[in-house]
Amino acid sequence: MSLFNKLAIIILFSSFTFVTGAQESSVTGFWSGKIQLPVMTLEMIFNISENDSGKLVATLDVPMQGAKDISVSEVISTQDSLILKVPQIMGIYKGRFITADSVEGQWHQSGRYLTLNLVRKEEAPVINRPQTPKPPFPYLVEEVEYINPESGFKLAGTLTIPENANGCPAVVMISGSGAQDRDETIFEHKPFWVIADYFARNGIAVLRIDDRGVGGSEGNIREATSEDFAGDVLAGIDFLKTRKEINPEKIGLTGHSEGGLIAPIAATKREDIAFIILMAGPGINGEQILYEQGELINRAGGLTESQIEQNKKMQKAIFDIILNEKDSATQIDRLQRTYSGGMYFMLDSTRKQTVDDRIRAVNTPWFKFFLTYDPYPTLTKVSCPVLTMIGEKDLQVPPKSNLAAIEKALTEGGNKNVKTMELPGLNHLFQNCKTGTISEYAEIEETIDVKVLEIMKNWIIEVAR
Numbered sequence: 001m002s003l004f005n006k007l008a009i010i011i012l013f014s015s016f017t018f019v020t021g022a023q024e025s026s027v028t029g030f031w032s033g034k035i036q037l038p039v040m041t042l043e044m045i046f047n048i049s050e051n052d053s054g055k056l057v058a059t060l061d062v063p064m065q066g067a068k069d070i071s072v073s074e075v076i077s078t079q080d081s082l083i084l085k086v087p088q089i090m091g092i093y094k095g096r097f098i099t100a101d102s103v104e105g106q107w108h109q110s111g112r113y114l115t116l117n118l119v120r121k122e123e124a125p126v127i128n129r130p131q132t133p134k135p136p137f138p139y140l141v142e143e144v145e146y147i148n149p150e151s152g153f154k155l156a157g158t159l160t161i162p163e164n165a166n167g168c169p170a171v172v173m174i175s176g177s178g179a180q181d182r183d184e185t186i187f188e189h190k191p192f193w194v195i196a197d198y199f200a201r202n203g204i205a206v207l208r209i210d211d212r213g214v215g216g217s218e219g220n221i222r223e224a225t226s227e228d229f230a231g232d233v234l235a236g237i238d239f240l241k242t243r244k245e246i247n248p249e250k251i252g253l254t255g256h257s258e259g260g261l262i263a264p265i266a267a268t269k270r271e272d273i274a275f276i277i278l279m280a281g282p283g284i285n286g287e288q289i290l291y292e293q294g295e296l297i298n299r300a301g302g303l304t305e306s307q308i309e310q311n312k313k314m315q316k317a318i319f320d321i322i323l324n325e326k327d328s329a330t331q332i333d334r335l336q337r338t339y340s341g342g343m344y345f346m347l348d349s350t351r352k353q354t355v356d357d358r359i360r361a362v363n364t365p366w367f368k369f370f371l372t373y374d375p376y377p378t379l380t381k382v383s384c385p386v387l388t389m390i391g392e393k394d395l396q397v398p399p400k401s402n403l404a405a406i407e408k409a410l411t412e413g414g415n416k417n418v419k420t421m422e423l424p425g426l427n428h429l430f431q432n433c434k435t436g437t438i439s440e441y442a443e444i445e446e447t448i449d450v451k452v453l454e455i456m457k458n459w460i461i462e463v464a465r
Contacts (some may be wrong), residue, residue: 006025017176022403027056027077032125033118035107040064040301044107045099045125048075060086062441063127067176084391090350093118110354116181126189133197138165143394144207145216146234153233157182159447160200161245169250169274169464170205170243172236174229174266176257177370179221182208185417191256191429193437195316198453200384204460207236225369226258230265232384237266237273244252250274250464252384254456255281257397257428259376262389268381275463278388280397281427283379283405284369287319289397300437314338322362335359337393379406380413385463387419389452391426393436417463423452 006308015424017239045061053358068086077085082103084093093116095105102118106113140161147154162168173192175184183190196206212232233253252275255263260281282289291312294394298308310326317338337346339355347355361367388406390399399422410418427433430452 017110024278027075027082030121031103032121032122033103033116034309035114035116037114041439043125045121045346046072046118047124048124056086061124063125064187064439066185067257071297073281076135077297087168090353092230100416111351123153127442128445129188129190130445131194132190133413137197137200141199144239146235146239148230148232150231150235151219153212153218153232153376155212155218155235156211157207157236158196159205159207159240159243160196160202161205161243162200163207164211165203165245165248167250168203168205168245169252169460169461170207170240170246171199171252172240172252173206173208174233174253174255174262175211176259178211178367179214180211181215182210182325184208186429189441189447190219191430191448194447195456199457199460202457203241203459204457205243207240209236219458222366226262226373227265227369229262233262233266237270247464248272252464257281258370259348261373264375264378264382267384268378273384275385275387275460276382277405277459278386279430280390280394281402281406282375282397283402283409284376285372285374290315290319290371292398292401293396297438299436300395310413319363323371324369332359332364335363374407374414376405380407382410382413383415385417386415387421387432387456387459388421389421389455390431391428391433391436392422393426393433394426394428395436395438395451419433419459421455423449426452 005210020212026049028050031048032043034041042062042064045063046058048056048058051057056077058075060070060072061068069333070086071086072084073087074085082095082097082105086092089107089109091107093105093310094108095103097103097120103118104111105116105118107116110358140163142159145154163385170410170433176191183193192208199206209232210217212224237251240246240251251268251273253263253273254277255261256279257378259273263276263281264277267276294311296314300312318335320406321331321334325334336355336359339358340347340392342350344355388403390403390452392399402423403420407418407420423430424450425432427436429441430448431441431446432449433440433444
């Protein structure tokens with residue numbers, strides 16, 4: 001998702017009292033309820049049906065986390081109770097029917113509990129994303145594949161080209177951290193698809209590609225770093241140069257979040273990149289960003305200053321182990337003890353699995369690279385025109401520290417065509433928002449502020465003349 005903060009269903013303890021009732025009708029249908037987390041309210045939707053043998057089966061959707069059709073391994077429905085087991089995320093729901101259409105219960109995950117009351121719905125709740133493009137399209141939409149010659153991996157994506165294009169400018173889109181699809185889909189928002197649609201309608205071609213190991217692209221994102229991804233971007237530029245509709249001297253990059261870190265790396269490796277746009281790209285090193293990000297998100301979520309400071313101490317301890325412990329077995333042992341407060345070997349298997357999953361998420365080449373990488377020296381070497389935008393309410397890439405560092409680095413390097421913008425009222429996804437918290441991303445229907453689309457389009461047309 002956007003920068004370096006993958007969401008998980010992290011449950012805090014909450015108590016409640018069961019109220020018995022009676023189930024008088026079939027349990028099949030959509031069952032929706034919300035759990036309250038420290039920084040967000042999370043809707044969970046169970047779809048219960050019968051298979052051909054008459055057995056109850058179900059799936060779970062968590063729209064705010066982009067999770068859909070998670071397998072429910074077992075559905076147990078009696079006259080007054082409902083149990084739903086979801087081993088894929090180590091969760092279980094237990095509740096009692098209050099009426100035929102309502103259940104009071106608890107969600108149990110990773111050794112903790114939270115109240116989750118379900119209500120039957122006639123149909124699945126619909127998430128409205130009005131900006132998602134819908135056919136017919138007044139431009140060419142083509143599924144494409146090409147090879148990165150350095151890695152040997154096949155990359156797959158979508159190319160949109162303006163109608164009757166002849167020597168038009170083009171953009172390669174670069175997604176944020178984590179395994180992203182070509183649309184950079186998050187909470188059913190498709191920001192890269194929205195950008196591509198807008199650009200194609202205004203004379204600009206766009207190539208957007210699946211990350212390594214996602215969709216039609218080969219490779220394993222966990223084994224690569226931002227520098228490897230820059231190589232994938234350069235392969236995309238070479239592919240675009242084979243298209244007669246595109247001017248090979250007017251191909252640029254647009255990177256969001258970590259993509260805004262990758263774009264400058266690519267731009268310093270070649271002289272044929274016409275321009276780059278950094279959408280919420282970092283200007284300071286990864287470790288510092290994570291400290292700032294954690295502090296801002298936790299404070300917005302209502303944590304006390306002492307809790308925020310404790311979280312930062314935990315971050316520092318983990319980062320120190322990842323970067324400085326050379327023995328792999330000792331490193332894992334220290335991380336297990338740190339994440340569990342020294343209680344790892346006393347945890348049950350479910351809690352141990354949760355700790356181990358967290359360790360696997362950070363103990364990767366990508367994360368180690370990101371922690372230590374300082375974009376400043378690279379930015380001083382970028383000579384092509386650069387547009388940098390960060391939302392005023394971005395809690396993941398704070399605008400003040402990052403915009404200042406980016407502008408200073410570019411101008412120090414002698415770049416004369418630099419434009420930096422802090423955009424009022426916008427969050428990390430460039431949505432108009434109230435607080436900038438991650439919980440708002442899914443709640444907001446807007447995918448990206450139209451003014452942002454217009455700013456980028458006008459700037460590309462100007463620098464690509």
